[in-house]
Amino acid sequence: NAGVMQNPRHLVRRRGQEARLRCSPMKGHSHVYWYRQLPEEGLKFMVYLQKENIIDESGMPKERFSAEFPKEGPSILRIQQVVRGDSAAYFCASSPEQEGNQPQHFGDGTRLSIL
Amino acid sequence: AQSVSQHNHHVILSEAASLELGCNYSYGGTVNLFWYVQYPGQHLQLLLKYFSGDPLVKGIKGFEAEFIKSKFSFNLRKPSVQWSDTAEYFCAVRGGGGFKTIFGAGTRLFVKA
Numbered sequence A: 001n002a003g004v005m006q007n008p009r010h011l012v013r014r015r016g017q018e019a020r021l022r023c024s025p026m027k028g029h030s031h032v033y034w035y036r037q038l039p040e041e042g043l044k045f046m047v048y049l050q051k052e053n054i055i056d057e058s059g060m061p062k063e064r065f066s067a068e069f070p071k072e073g074p075s076i077l078r079i080q081q082v083v084r085g086d087s088a089a090y091f092c093a094s095s096p097e098q099e100g101n102q103p104q105h106f107g108d109g110t111r112l113s114i115l
Numbered sequence B: 001a002q003s004v005s006q007h008n009h010h011v012i013l014s015e016a017a018s019l020e021l022g023c024n025y026s027y028g029g030t031v032n033l034f035w036y037v038q039y040p041g042q043h044l045q046l047l048l049k050y051f052s053g054d055p056l057v058k059g060i061k062g063f064e065a066e067f068i069k070s071k072f073s074f075n076l077r078k079p080s081v082q083w084s085d086t087a088e089y090f091c092a093v094r095g096g097g098g099f100k101t102i103f104g105a106g107t108r109l110f111v112k113a
Helices: none
Strands: A005-007 A010-013 A019-024 A031-037 A043-050 A053-056 A065-068 A075-079 A088-095 A110-114 B003-006 B010-014 B019-021 B023-026 B031-038 B044-050 B056-058 B064-068 B073-078 B087-095 B101-103 B107-112
Touching: A005 A088, A010 A019, A019 A088, A019 A110, A031 A075, A043 A065, A043 A075, A043 B101, A075 A088, B003 B087, B003 B101, B010 B019, B019 B107, B023 B031, B023 B087, B031 B064, B031 B073, B044 B056, B044 B064, B073 B087
Parallel strands: A010 A110, B010 B107
Antiparallel strands: A005 A019, A019 A075, A031 A043, A031 A088, A043 A053, A065 A075, A088 A110, B003 B023, B019 B073, B023 B073, B031 B044, B031 B087, B056 B064, B064 B073, B087 B101, B087 B107
16 A cells, blocks of 8 residues: 555546546655656656646656646646647655655556547 | 666576675655565565765665665666576665655666575
């Protein structure tokens, strides 16, 4: 049990559809990070959020991608009008605080496939 | 800008062989360093971390890593690998006091039984 819960585990979409990926952080964690993993590549940072705030979205593509972490409920990574190149594994991580000696804990990921 | 370089993308070893995976990073200040392991189809798990103090860090499952500041390196080692160590290993760096963790491209280790 990873503690960080992501769903769905697998998501299949056709080109042009929307993909919504959910992440519930570990209990007590208020910081959420999203990463994208492409085949043969490492994890690429996308966005860092705290409750109701986007702290750093420097890794997010400028178009079609958005993320939120509302006061209640999971963090959502949303990809509009998906294209084949969006196929990847998307991982969410959480930590209890920004600073200090706290590593991130990862979820199982969502594998997005675009037909 | 921060970056992490892992020297080998694929490593194949026989059981009981010794392992060393290279990791070099680029960052000018204080760093936190991590090694994560990802077993097939699973999430990333923390193997070990370095924040300060003894540069030789021991982690789970018999892994250790040595931080050599002068070489900007944080190589992962294990004296004797097992078939169950077959996985992908990621080195990561975070600027001290920061939040953005930068990952290397990963090294896929395959251990032959």
